[in-house]
Amino acid sequence: MFHLHTGEAIPTIGLGTFGSDKYGPNEIAEAVYGAIRSGYRLIDCASVYGNEDKVGAAIERAVKEGAVRRDELFINSKVWNDMHGRDDPMLSLAKTLKDLRVDYVDCFFVHWPFPNYHAPGCDGDSRNPDSVPFRTERFLATWREMERLYRLGLTRCLGMSNMTIPKLEAILPCCEVKPALIEMEMHPSFQQKELFDYCVACGIQPVGYSPIGSPSRPARDRAPEDVVDCEMPELVSIAKAHNVHPALVCLKWQVGRGSIPIPFSVKPEQYEANLRAATTDPLTEDEMRVMSTLDRGCRLIKGQVFLWPGANGWEDLWDLDGEITL
Numbered sequence: 369m370f371h372l373h374t375g376e377a378i379p380t381i382g383l384g385t386f387g388s389d390k391y392g393p394n395e396i397a398e399a400v401y402g403a404i405r406s407g408y409r410l411i412d413c414a415s416v417y418g419n420e421d422k423v424g425a426a427i428e429r430a431v432k433e434g435a436v437r438r439d440e441l442f443i444n445s446k447v448w449n450d451m452h453g454r455d456d457p458m459l460s461l462a463k464t465l466k467d468l469r470v471d472y473v474d475c476f477f478v479h480w481p482f483p484n485y486h487a488p489g490c491d492g493d494s495r496n497p498d499s500v501p502f503r504t505e506r507f508l509a510t511w512r513e514m515e516r517l518y519r520l521g522l523t524r525c526l527g528m529s530n531m532t533i534p535k536l537e538a539i540l541p542c543c544e545v546k547p548a549l550i551e552m553e554m555h556p557s558f559q560q561k562e563l564f565d566y567c568v569a570c571g572i573q574p575v576g577y578s579p580i581g582s583p584s585r586p587a588r589d590r591a592p593e594d595v596v597d598c599e600m601p602e603l604v605s606i607a608k609a610h611n612v613h614p615a616l617v618c619l620k621w622q623v624g625r626g627s628i629p630i631p632f633s634v635k636p637e638q639y640e641a642n643l644r645a646a647t648t649d650p651l652t653e654d655e656m657r658v659m660s661t662l663d664r665g666c667r668l669i670k671g672q673v674f675l676w677p678g679a680n681g682w683e684d685l686w687d688l689d690g691e692i693t694l
């Protein structure tokens with residue numbers, strides 16, 4: 369367990385529920401049910417994953433069977449980009465609560481800092497001409513609504529996702545309710561050390577998405593130069609020393625670092641091994657040091673479909689020169 373600044377405890381690993389356009393809602397719901405029965409207590413959901421109704425039925429089934437109590441679960445969900453602004457996060461959360469069949473979520477995230485919609489499953493070249501760059505005031509209007517949902521007890525804490533240090537520097541001083549969690553892409557070839565350290569220094573718990581390097585990600589998120597984390601020789605050699613699949617070393621590294629990985633899998637042998645990997649047989653200090661040398665700056669989820677007219681390229685979403693790109 370890790371502890372949040374709110375005083376709440378959170379499991380050291382969770383199950384992802386984004387099917388990467390490859391796995392359907394029923395398969396994912398079955399995995400959620402099986403994973404809860406195997407001991408998972410953190411489930412990472414989002415309205416845009418298009419499966420919260422099925423996932424909710426799976427959670428309800430596990431609770432009704434006595435496998436777990438609702439208050440033992442930590443359930444994440446996220447407001448999608450087309451539901452930013454005043455009132456819309458409330459509408460989004462109302463649907464999520466109904467779909468997930470719960471009275472509250474444990475963390476409600478702003479999924480992306482841009483109110484830029486694109487159709488689920490669209491290809492990587494599609495752009496929405498109505499897209500706009502980040503604006504502090506606009507984001508804060510959404511955050512105020514998130515704070516209201518928190519005060520109403522509909523979420524136990526708040527989260528942000530896909531943020532950068534410049535955006536956080538602009539937003540955090542204005543927050544009445546500080547985020548407890550920040551989701552960011554994180555795997556050995558993309559360690560985000562500065563953002564990770566910044567979050568920790570602010571008392572915000574990092575959650576690492578695509579922790580295995582998202583080997584089943586959709587075609588729109590693939591580029592020829594992408595590093596395959598599980599094939600990095602140093603990582604493979606550490607995996608051999610622990611007699612495990614390299615995927616499990618990615619998870620051990622995150623937990624050892626103090627981050628919460630949320631690997632996706634619908635395969636019982638994989639998700640059970642992932643849970644075991646995060647909770648037993650940690651990497652040695654020396655192995656952690658070797659892992660820290662594997663960063664290749666390899667961002668996989670570039671977010672290019674959220675770009676606005678006039679933007680130069682996906683780098684503009686990530687404020688690479690240290691200032692918010694407008």
Ligand SMILES: NC(=O)c1ccc[n+]([C@@H]2O[C@H](COP(=O)([O-])OP(=O)(O)OC[C@H]3O[C@@H](n4cnc5c(N)ncnc54)[C@H](OP(=O)(O)O)[C@@H]3O)[C@@H](O)[C@H]2O)c1
Binds near residue numbers: 413530551613639
């Ligand atoms: N906040 C955000 O914007 C955001 C963005 C992306 C993802 N996420 C969250 O992060 C979760 C995970 O991300 P992800 O699915 O992109 O990447 P991931 O967890 O790194 O990769 C998942 C894939 O890894 C393989 N895998 C899992 N366990 C394995 C094991 N023990 N051994 C070998 N292979 C294994 C599976 O491949 P096969 O399918 O080939 O078996 C699985 O489909 C998502 O489900 C979602 O909840 C959040």
